[in-house]
Amino acid sequence: MLKMLQTLRKNGVIGINERNVNYVNPNNPRKLLRLVDDKLETKRLAQAAMIPSPELYGVVRDARDMKGLPDLLAREDGFVIKPAQGSQGKGIIVIESPLRGGWRMASGRRITMETVRFQINNILSGMYSLGGQPDVAMIEYRVKFDDIFGKISFKGVPDIRVIVLRGLPVFAMLRLPTAESDGKANLHRGGVGVGIDIATGLTSRAMQHDQLIELHPDTAHALDNVQTPYWDDILLMAARSYDVTGLGYIGVDVVLDRDLGPLLLELNGRPGISIQIANRRGMRSILQQADELSRTKHAAAKRVELAKELAGGAPASAASDRAAPQEQNAAAAP
Amino acid sequence: MNSIRHAFFLGLILVAAGSAIVLVKISSLGYPVAPGVMTSIWEFEIYLDFEGRDEPARIETYLPAGDVSRTFPQEQYYNGPFGLSLATEAQSRNRKAIWTYRYPSNRKVLRYTALTAGETLSTPLPSSFRQAEPAEIEFEEDPIRRQAFIVWSGDLRRRSADDRSYIDLGIAEVFKPRDQDELYADELAVLLGGKSTMDRLQLAVYMLRSKGVPARIANGVYLSDSRRRVDLRHWLEYHMDGEDFRYFPDGEPARFFTIWYGAQDLVSASGVDDLDIQIALRQRSNSAVDLVRQRGGDALGGLERVFSFSNLPLTTRLVYEVLITIPVGITILVFLRQFVGVKTLGTFMPVLIGIAFRETALLNGLLLFSTLIALGLALRFYLERLQLLLVPRLAVVVIFIVMLMAGITIALTNSNQAVGLSISLFPIVILTMTIERMSIVWEESSASEAIRQGVGSLGVAAITYLAMTNDYVEYWMYQFPELLLVLMGLCILMGRYTGLRLTELWRFRELAKS
Numbered sequence: 001m002l003k004m005l006q007t008l009r010k011n012g013v014i015g016i017n018e019r020n021v022n023y024v025n026p027n028n029p030r031k032l033l034r035l036v037d038d039k040l041e042t043k044r045l046a047q048a049a050m051i052p053s054p055e056l057y058g059v060v061r062d063a064r065d066m067k068g069l070p071d072l073l074a075r076e077d078g079f080v081i082k083p084a085q086g087s088q089g090k091g092i093i094v095i096e097s098p099l100r101g102g103w104r105m106a107s108g109r110r111i112t113m114e115t116v117r118f119q120i121n122n123i124l125s126g127m128y129s130l131g132g133q134p135d136v137a138m139i140e141y142r143v144k145f146d147d148i149f150g151k152i153s154f155k156g157v158p159d160i161r162v163i164v165l166r167g168l169p170v171f172a173m174l175r176l177p178t179a180e181s182d183g184k185a186n187l188h189r190g191g192v193g194v195g196i197d198i199a200t201g202l203t204s205r206a207m208q209h210d211q212l213i214e215l216h217p218d219t220a221h222a223l224d225n226v227q228t229p230y231w232d233d234i235l236l237m238a239a240r241s242y243d244v245t246g247l248g249y250i251g252v253d254v255v256l257d258r259d260l261g262p263l264l265l266e267l268n269g270r271p272g273i274s275i276q277i278a279n280r281r282g283m284r285s286i287l288q289q290a291d292e293l294s295r296t297k298h299a300a301a302k303r304v305e306l307a308k309e310l311a312g313g314a315p316a317s318a319a320s321d322r323a324a325p326q327e328q329n330a331a332a333a334p
Numbered sequence: 335m336n337s338i339r340h341a342f343f344l345g346l347i348l349v350a351a352g353s354a355i356v357l358v359k360i361s362s363l364g365y366p367v368a369p370g371v372m373t374s375i376w377e378f379e380i381y382l383d384f385e386g387r388d389e390p391a392r393i394e395t396y397l398p399a400g401d402v403s404r405t406f407p408q409e410q411y412y413n414g415p416f417g418l419s420l421a422t423e424a425q426s427r428n429r430k431a432i433w434t435y436r437y438p439s440n441r442k443v444l445r446y447t448a449l450t451a452g453e454t455l456s457t458p459l460p461s462s463f464r465q466a467e468p469a470e471i472e473f474e475e476d477p478i479r480r481q482a483f484i485v486w487s488g489d490l491r492r493r494s495a496d497d498r499s500y501i502d503l504g505i506a507e508v509f510k511p512r513d514q515d516e517l518y519a520d521e522l523a524v525l526l527g528g529k530s531t532m533d534r535l536q537l538a539v540y541m542l543r544s545k546g547v548p549a550r551i552a553n554g555v556y557l558s559d560s561r562r563r564v565d566l567r568h569w570l571e572y573h574m575d576g577e578d579f580r581y582f583p584d585g586e587p588a589r590f591f592t593i594w595y596g597a598q599d600l601v602s603a604s605g606v607d608d609l610d611i612q613i614a615l616r617q618r619s620n621s622a623v624d625l626v627r628q629r630g631g632d633a634l635g636g637l638e639r640v641f642s643f644s645n646l647p648l649t650t651r652l653v654y655e656v657l658i659t660i661p662v663g664i665t666i667l668v669f670l671r672q673f674v675g676v677k678t679l680g681t682f683m684p685v686l687i688g689i690a691f692r693e694t695a696l697l698n699g700l701l702l703f704s705t706l707i708a709l710g711l712a713l714r715f716y717l718e719r720l721q722l723l724l725v726p727r728l729a730v731v732v733i734f735i736v737m738l739m740a741g742i743t744i745a746l747t748n749s750n751q752a753v754g755l756s757i758s759l760f761p762i763v764i765l766t767m768t769i770e771r772m773s774i775v776w777e778e779s780s781a782s783e784a785i786r787q788g789v790g791s792l793g794v795a796a797i798t799y800l801a802m803t804n805d806y807v808e809y810w811m812y813q814f815p816e817l818l819l820v821l822m823g824l825c826i827l828m829g830r831y832t833g834l835r836l837t838e839l840w841r842f843r844e845l846a847k848s
Contacts, residue, residue, distance in 0.1 A: 001839060013842050015835055016838070021832045022832060090774075189779060210842070281845075
């Protein structure tokens with residue numbers, strides 16, 4: 001056990017304690033966290049800063065708004081209902097299309113108006129919000145996900161999580177839904193996490209339930225060496241999220257829409273640490289270097305450049321695993 | 335980075351300060367470091383509170399009897415604005431405190447405290463009682479009862495050989511548990527009236543006195559348990575053929591403490607409402623500590639006043655004795671979360687559950703808790719179908735839990751299990767919130783995760799319970815409350831721990847393969 005601890009320390013793996021004490025607490029002032037804990041607020045900020053995000057169809061705040069629900073929900077191409085202050089994907093319903101008076105959910109099951117109302121009522125009463133305070137329900141555009149990840153995901157929308165330390169995108173991971181995770185891209189529910197090289201946007205290693213895997217558990221496709229489209233745009237969006245919110249340590253969740261390109265889905269003020277497993281490297285050294293770099297102010301585009309350089313000069317411990325995809329990428333890059 | 339140093343030094347200073355005070359108390363003032371075994375001193379308190387009616391009020395209370403030979407130092411009265419006079423009743427030699435006030439309004443409190451070692455069965459009855467001519471007490475005018483007594487005593491006489499066996503037989507029959515429909519000796523049924531212990535004692539006294547034996551009813555408490563509300567006990571004392579006898583209808587105690595004699599109530603009050611009488615007992619954890627207190631005098635006085643609970647009312651002190659161990663549980667919880675990484679439902683919920691275990695003891699508590707949670711979860715999943723709103727749904731679960739607890743209490747009481755009564759204080763709201771949280775984890779994550787967190791919570795609760803009820807922990811926290819500073823310092827230090835948690839070693843096992 002002591003040996004494990006030594007190895008983990010050598011590899012620069014950080015735990016929840018260190019994340020909180022060294023990164024979340026000093027970089028994310030409590031009053032700013034409100035901006036990301038409330039997705040409605042996040043969306044407003046993103047829109048104001050011209051960062052694309054899924055279109056907001058409407059907000060249900062109280063019983064009066066419920067009356068307009070049938071009109072609001074009369075959409076052929078589906079929609080998503082989510083609690084504005086929910087966390088970890090709790091309380092989100094993804095509706096694909098109308099079905100026999102009700103709707104078809106992403107999971108394939110049918111849902112009735114009555115259940116939708118009940119679910120929205122649960123959201124309003126604060127069942128999914130932090131601390132249980134009353135919440136509002138957002139109804140927004142359902143992302144039509146890009147086929148690039150179609151082969152390696154199973155039901156539901158894959159998303160890309162980028163960890164941004166004071167404007168520098170330092171770590172990234174592709175999160176894929178599985179049958180087990182019920183179409184949700186949450187790792188703790190059994191979703192698959194695939195590391196993405198910040199420098200190139202190529203996927204590397206993959207993990208599920210904290211263990212490395214080679215193939216997608218449902219579709220059995222190889223998960224490595226997939227080029228993430230719009231990679232530079234995604235990094236730029238992530239970098240700019242810092243300017244918009246002022247939060248110094250965030251997880252930026254981006255989805256790729258078939259027609260609209262990358263969309264900012266939400267921001268997370270306390271991003272998880274499993275991303276280290278997906279990337280097969282500890283975060284400490286990169287975070288410390290990024291901390292140094294961020295002392296001087298740079299424009300978002302410049303920060304993306306810096307972050308890419310930082311990722312390129314990877315420490316020895318992770319180099320062997322990353323050498324192959326990097327070379328391929330160098331050849332493929334225009 | 336400055337905040338790290340700040341937290342580090344603050345934590346260290348608190349730990350050092352707390353430890354230093356403890357060391358001074360042990361080395362210079364001679365506080366014992368272990369809970370002692372010589373625990374013969376009891377603190378006794380009569381605590382009265384009531385609502386004044388803005389009219390002349392008079393509250394009379396019997397005080398511990400003065401004619402018993404026993405260790406009985408340090409009596410104190412807390413009168414508030416009331417006038418206090420003491421009186422001794424001529425015949426029974428009962429001592430009485432009479433508190434009076436002209437116009438009391440709102441809530442008032444009166445208190446009497448004393449230290450005592452109590453009495454044992456071998457404590458002799460006073461000679462004034464032994465030699466007393468049995469007062470000729472008049473039996474009721476009621477001819478039926480008179481007749482019944484004559485018939486019964488005649489019957490006893492026939493079935494006994496001498497006075498001694500007559501009395502033994504009589505007492506045995508008076509206190510024999512009787513069923514409602516038992517027909518034998520209807521005379522006794524007539525004589526016993528309401529069949530309460532007091533009725534039986536009065537009949538026994540009458541029977542003894544009719545034989546010329548000095549007898550009386552004694553009232554007091556059993557010295558067996560530190561408690562905030564102690565039951566009053568009544569027993570019989572008589573002296574025959576040069577021997578002292580005591581008969582305890584509630585079972586013989588090892589130690590007891592006599593307060594007054596006779597069939598009257600402990601307290602009689604006029605001009606007040608809503609009178610609440612509490613009798614509290616607390617076993618002095620170590621009489622050596624008392625010696626230290628007496629020896630320390632003024633030098634110790636200042637320290638004592640700041641850092642000790644010994645000047646608080648006994649009822650309050652017994653609460654603090656429990657309260658002050660809670661930070662120990664909390665600190666353990668912090669350790670288990672920050673260093674081990676145990677997942678629990680809610681932040682401090684496990685400690686609250688641990689406190690609840692005090693009422694039930696560990697094994698029963700775990701069983702009850704698991705049962706209630708399991709049943710509550712079943713109801714919660716059923717309610718999911720009804721699609722109720724959040725708050726009404728929680729309310730339904732609360733009511734269900736109360737029903738379950740009532741059912742369990744009745745079932746256990748009927749089968750003569752003492753645990754039945756103790757769960758009544760089991761925290762209902764904590765149970766409900768645990769069920770709600772668990773069901774959300776169940777739905778949103780997985781059943782295994784919910785069960786893992788539930789088991790984690792119960793495990794942590796059990797650990798904190800064992801720590802909080804440990805004799806040494808109780809003794810140390812109560813005698814050395816400055817340890818709170820140490821605990822606070824430790825929590826501050828743990829608040830800046832940035833290393834990996836034990837569970838994270840497992841989580842990152844893939845990265846630990848170098």
